[in-house]
Amino acid sequence: MKQQLPGGVIRQNRKLADGRDIFYYDSSDVSRDVVDTRDEVAQPGIGHLRLDVLVNEWVAVASHRQHRVFLPPKQLCPLCASTKDKKTEIPDSDYEVVVFTNRAPALTNPGENWSLPQLDGLDTPNPDAAGACEVVCYTSDHESSFAKLSVKQIRAVLEAWKDRDKFLSILPYIEHVFPFENRGEEVGVTISHPHGQIYAYSFIPPRVEKMLSVAQEHLKKTGRVLLDDVIKREIKDERRIVAKNSEWIAYVPYAARYPFEIHLTPLRGVAHMSQLDEKQSESFAPIAKEVLSRLDGVFGIEMAYIASWYQSPVNIGQDCMRLNWQIVSVRRQPGKLKYLSGSESGMGAFIMDLDPEQSADQLRAVKL
Template sequence: MNKFNMEDHPHRRYNPLTGEWVLVSPHRAKRPWQGQVEKISEEQRPEHDPDCYLCAGNERVGGERNPEYKDTYVFTNDFAALNLDASVGEVNEGDLFKAKSEQGICRVICFSPRHDLTIPQMEVSDVKKVVDLWQEQYIELGNRSEINYVQIFENKGSVMGCSNPHPHGQIWAQSSVPDEPAKESVRFKAYYEKYSRTLLGDYLEKELQKKERILIENNHFVALVPYWATWPFETMIISRRAIQYLGQMNEDEKEALAAIYRDLTIRYDNLFEVSFPYSAGIHQAPSDGMDHPEWHLHMHFYPPLLRSATVKKFMVGYEMLGNPQRDITPETSAERLRSLSARHYKQSLI
């Protein structure tokens, strides 16, 4: 029997944020790929598209016209998944049939008037305006009595279901706490009650000592590949200070978040020299008016690409029926991302 080696042998890793496990099978990375191959969509986009419903000055599907905005712009989603006018009610037929009405507000954030730019191609000062808007929206929506959680997220790329290439994100603010941050709340609270410290604060300290999965650092944030990462190039941005929610961030921290957000996505684009798709979102304390010292602000990035710009990781079969599984180890992914240039590949071609 060979000595156990996590870089070569199958094993499971524990996710302390959710209490769940991921199966890691590094030996499978050597298998030939004969599955689906994605098309690369790298068309040249104009600075302004007259047919884009997110571009400045254009009319949206609902009939509203966007202003001639110069940096960021936010509006209520014309096809919102949640609204405040929903009828209130519930179904409660014992333990097996339950339903409850849900109220909320859905908004769209345009990152830039430029149709042809994404976060890694924007200046840090312009990304900072996105972070400023996140904070403003969190404070405004989180202070509403009907809202108990504000979920800010971005879907980038058609492979992630993004229906419009204009650089944008979304905010879904709702009356209940969604499942993923709710799971983290349970784990964070238990850890804080036991140690009087945040789980992510202690985890980040250990990661900074090990240096195996650290990608980028600045004075206020760290980007890393989580020990328990599920997606091949999954990453997290964690605040050094135990910030509970966006409203607590100062100007230096907002600029630092903007810088590391941009730097991380540059490395993503450089990995396969393509506009790298992902779903990303901020997890922060509920906006229920309570103090949450156990919470520690962080941002998840879940990109689907596996071996190249054309090979996607699918969560099917065992992943759907058993638990998540990955082939390349988080340490290998971290080394590949860490070794990439901090200069965007398109700038290198100029």
């Protein structure tokens, strides 16, 4: 089935041999009818959630993930396109952007009549780990990266994100959708092919829950959206702005936690990624490419980073939370990483070794 999306992107839905979904996103009309000829393998059972009663936070227990793929060589990469001699997760011999259901999901479809139990301290039951985990392959080129993608390719990635956000948000058991990318072994990447993931949770994750609470309080106190006020301060101060166009602004946050941390935010706020309009979507790719290229250019090496999309939960917070992309790198100097200290890992109290303004200066100074 073909579906026309904004930006000239076409989605085609297919099934893998084991029944998982795969979605091709192309900026031209190509046929995606290659069949997955691998042997059918039974899917792992669903994990479960346990409540950490000391902080009232859900923890997903998914022991079946213990034996997932770990740092395979290029010739065995499961995210490259298939060849005659090697069958991978993508049956076709080439692709532009692909999304498919994770083979070893921490969260998955729980079946009918699932509900998250009410918190009841030590007596809280352990529900199935409901949700969704998807892999987003940015390109078939194993040696590429998000920063190296063409503007056209980045637009296709964005439309894939928007499309999956829209679909996952209507599932009755989903409370929050989180697209993200880990890049580099330094931040725990297990497959080096350029890709990201989407986690769709059946609960509101702790960090989002805290952000929601703060945003609600700000709205109640001022009548304004917190992120709108943050952007106004950044524009007024100017010093931390890294890049800006007609629809987006990229800046090092006032209280950055990492040596290199960049937030990319629409100037016209939206609550969810799927709400980005044509102007915002068209303007995203050039500034996203610039920001990540500047990050790689600081030391002239490919920087390890975690890029996280924050947005409103599915069923609450649309009036006070706004979409933004937060990119953090653990590299502070060539050959030196920022390892989280006891204060940071144990207490969540961060110590920044570099003035955010200095970090912004270094990023702006990169010659593109």
